Amino acid sequence: MPLRGSPPAAHQAGDGWADGTKAKQRTRTAGFGAHGARVRGGRRAERLAPYVLVAPAVLVIVAFRLIPLLMGVNFSFTGDGERDGQAVGPDNYVELFEDPLFGTALRNVGLLVLLLPVAVAIPGLLATFIYLRVPGHRFYRSVYFFPAVLSPVIVGAIFNLLLAFDGPLNAALGNVGIDPVDWLGDPDVAMFTVVGVHVWATFGMALVVFLAGFSTLDSTLLDAARVDGASLPRVIWHVIIPGLSRTIQFVFVTTMIGMLTSMFGLLYVMTSGGPEGSTYLPEYYIWIQQGQMNRPALASAASTVLFLLMLVVGLAQIGLLRRAGREK
Amino acid sequence: MKRPALWSVVLVAGLLSGCGSAGSGSSSDAADDKLVVWDWKSGEETAASYIEQAKADFAELHPDVEVEFVAQPFDQYYTLLGTAMQSGKGPDVMLFNGGGQLRDRTDALLPLDDYVAEDRKRLAGWEAFTAEGKVYAAPVTLQGHPIYYNKALYEEAGLDPEQPASTWREFVDDCEAIAEATEASCLSLGNKEGFGIQFFLSGLGPGVLSPQEYDDWIAGDRDWNSPRVRRIFELWKETGTAGMNNEGASSTLLFNDAFALFQSGKAAHIVGLMSDVGHWKDFSEFLDEAEIGVMQAPRAEADAEPVLPYDGGIGYGVAEWTKKPDLAADLVRSLTSKNALSAFYADAGAVVSDTTIDVSGGGQALGAIVSEIETGKPALHVALSSKTLELMGRLSQQILSGSTSVDDALKQLVDSDRKG
Numbered sequence A: 001m002p003l004r005g006s007p008p009a010a011h012q013a014g015d016g017w018a019d020g021t022k023a024k025q026r027t028r029t030a031g032f033g034a035h036g037a038r039v040r041g042g043r044r045a046e047r048l049a050p051y052v053l054v055a056p057a058v059l060v061i062v063a064f065r066l067i068p069l070l071m072g073v074n075f076s077f078t079g080d081g082e083r084d085g086q087a088v089g090p091d092n093y094v095e096l097f098e099d100p101l102f103g104t105a106l107r108n109v110g111l112l113v114l115l116l117p118v119a120v121a122i123p124g125l126l127a128t129f130i131y132l133r134v135p136g137h138r139f140y141r142s143v144y145f146f147p148a149v150l151s152p153v154i155v156g157a158i159f160n161l162l163l164a165f166d167g168p169l170n171a172a173l174g175n176v177g178i179d180p181v182d183w184l185g186d187p188d189v190a191m192f193t194v195v196g197v198h199v200w201a202t203f204g205m206a207l208v209v210f211l212a213g214f215s216t217l218d219s220t221l222l223d224a225a226r227v228d229g230a231s232l233p234r235v236i237w238h239v240i241i242p243g244l245s246r247t248i249q250f251v252f253v254t255t256m257i258g259m260l261t262s263m264f265g266l267l268y269v270m271t272s273g274g275p276e277g278s279t280y281l282p283e284y285y286i287w288i289q290q291g292q293m294n295r296p297a298l299a300s301a302a303s304t305v306l307f308l309l310m311l312v313v314g315l316a317q318i319g320l321l322r323r324a325g326r327e328k
Numbered sequence B: 001m002k003r004p005a006l007w008s009v010v011l012v013a014g015l016l017s018g019c020g021s022a023g024s025g026s027s028s029d030a031a032d033d034k035l036v037v038w039d040w041k042s043g044e045e046t047a048a049s050y051i052e053q054a055k056a057d058f059a060e061l062h063p064d065v066e067v068e069f070v071a072q073p074f075d076q077y078y079t080l081l082g083t084a085m086q087s088g089k090g091p092d093v094m095l096f097n098g099g100g101q102l103r104d105r106t107d108a109l110l111p112l113d114d115y116v117a118e119d120r121k122r123l124a125g126w127e128a129f130t131a132e133g134k135v136y137a138a139p140v141t142l143q144g145h146p147i148y149y150n151k152a153l154y155e156e157a158g159l160d161p162e163q164p165a166s167t168w169r170e171f172v173d174d175c176e177a178i179a180e181a182t183e184a185s186c187l188s189l190g191n192k193e194g195f196g197i198q199f200f201l202s203g204l205g206p207g208v209l210s211p212q213e214y215d216d217w218i219a220g221d222r223d224w225n226s227p228r229v230r231r232i233f234e235l236w237k238e239t240g241t242a243g244m245n246n247e248g249a250s251s252t253l254l255f256n257d258a259f260a261l262f263q264s265g266k267a268a269h270i271v272g273l274m275s276d277v278g279h280w281k282d283f284s285e286f287l288d289e290a291e292i293g294v295m296q297a298p299r300a301e302a303d304a305e306p307v308l309p310y311d312g313g314i315g316y317g318v319a320e321w322t323k324k325p326d327l328a329a330d331l332v333r334s335l336t337s338k339n340a341l342s343a344f345y346a347d348a349g350a351v352v353s354d355t356t357i358d359v360s361g362g363g364q365a366l367g368a369i370v371s372e373i374e375t376g377k378p379a380l381h382v383a384l385s386s387k388t389l390e391l392m393g394r395l396s397q398q399i400l401s402g403s404t405s406v407d408d409a410l411k412q413l414v415d416s417d418r419k420g
Helices: A006-018 A022-075 A091-098 A100-131 A137-149 A152-163 A168-175 A190-214 A219-227 A232-243 A245-261 A264-270 A282-292 A296-327 B002-020 B045-061 B074-087 B113-119 B151-156 B168-181 B195-207 B211-219 B227-241 B254-263 B325-335 B338-348 B360-371 B386-401 B406-419
Strands: B034-039 B066-071 B093-097 B137-139 B142-144 B147-150 B185-187 B267-271 B292-295 B310-312 B314-318
Touching: A022 A296, A091 A100, A091 A296, A100 A137, A100 A190, A100 A245, A100 A282, A100 A296, A137 A190, A152 A168, A152 A190, A152 A264, A190 A245, A190 A264, A219 A232, A232 A245, A245 A296, A264 A282, A282 A296, A282 B074, A282 B386, B034 B074, B034 B325, B045 B066, B045 B325, B045 B338, B093 B325, B113 B325, B137 B325, B147 B151, B151 B168, B151 B292, B168 B185, B195 B227, B195 B254, B195 B267, B195 B386, B227 B386, B227 B406, B254 B267, B292 B360, B314 B325, B386 B406
Parallel strands: B034 B066, B034 B093, B185 B267
Antiparallel strands: B093 B314, B137 B314, B142 B310, B147 B267, B147 B292
16 A cells, blocks of 8 residues: 555656657646656655665664663763762773772673683583483483573572572582582682572573584484494594584574673572672672662763673674684 | 655654653652652551551641552662662652661752751651751661570570670670580671671670770761771671681571571571561560560770660651652651551561650560660761772671781771772
């Protein structure tokens, strides 16, 4: 219905030229002027159409993403409290980088990046076992996915109980003669504990992706390797990993995003950034500054830094994926 | 082509106008006969009759005005409030914790001095809601930090439950006796959130600082380098090294795991609260009321004069942006009326700000607390900014784990306190 406008107008103009008599020609010529304008109008409309069609999406992005982003960046150059609304230059950023707590938060991001291979290897290895049909593989396949449907708050609460100093895990360790560990109260241990729980809670999704990848693996290669007498580690290293390289890259990217963006719930429930501030992540820092310290401008500065950090990580990942795509 | 263009323009215009009005649907724009209150209490069962009484009191004065209570989750409360303040729109009346949380936000609040003049005598705890000589909220409860002890454990350890230690030396000896005779730890400490050190500073500080130094501290003249202040933090360290605390204190929540330890008889002492939670009524759920004792801070210095540390606990203030300041102030007065506060005391066991309410039926522990209100002083930690408190929480964990010395911690605290 909406396309009724221009194409029929062009048709009529064409018919006019094909027709013969002068009188008709005159009227038609007069008519042609009007039709020509409509043709030009139609062409313009056609030229504008794509812009009009993408306008809503662009405007939504501009209005709800870019403008707030720029306002946030702008806000980060204003003061808090008594200096509310005044321009303070880079003061917030200076304060941010002098704050050892923010330093810890950034270092913890680095730690997450370092722990990434472990977080990818665990579901990869378990998926391999399931693929190789270890006894009970059907059972494991469903059980491994189960934690992925639990919310971080529930997972955090469960592990708070399990990992409490007087909790069941330490009691079990005590039974075999190992001293209790303060899983969530020792600054050298707590971050690893939280990352471990995060991996436990989320590896089900990566496992499913790996299993999907395995279904594309050529089983004749595996059979050939077995016939040649290759051991399991050699099969994994020389057959499975090369065959799954794209899947592994995909899991790397999604796990990285998951670690950088969805740890807040666990941190909030399990450690509240402690002990000694050792489990702060930038997100948590932003939340504390905005909500507890009443420093929204400083929180904006921290958000801007986090945004830039994510931008770098994101671009690096896109580059990695592109290169992987070309190799393919 | 024109119609789709038109439609998309309409759509975009709709979205943009939606965007423009996103923040304007706030309560302040509501009809003149409505007040909106934000708090985290009104949803609780034990506060139901309190809110009802306050509403009834207010309805007598202004029968046509509707009052809406919006109970926010406490975890998110100051985050939500911060957002409202940033936009300059939000509730007309809001609940605050006394001390730093209120003082950090006074520019969004209306001074109430003229409105509450009549209540000044009847209610206690104004100090925590006062900044630069102006009152910004009216106290509802009194919040303080009495030291509770478990008399049954005292008996088990062969100690006289009616004669708790009056000096730090005696206290340490009692702790040793308790450790020998029972499974319980001497102190119940929950310092995961960093609240443990705040309670320790306020609960045991009065037994260390001289009265003069105490008053100076409250008045803002804080000498973090004085030997007495250092002593408090050394005692903190001592409780750790001497094994007086429960194990894993840095991973134990004060709310409510540490309270649960005391309640279940696994710890002999706790620096608790007076109102709402972690108080005598809370503990009496599992401990016999007669088993709960309240003691003064043991003296660590001879000339210290232990007092009950308390402040205004929670209080209602009026937003600076409200269009109905008179009505809102009247509502605050209703929320602190004698009837409402009596109901709050009766149901929640809260020690309310109204000192004229009869609390004689409340048991021994409450009696001991209330008798000390008159001589009590503001708590030491309430005088600190939330930034310093947060830092102190982290440093206190470091002192206990040995990764920071008391000297180094005090140095950082001086800097933070001066900046604040």
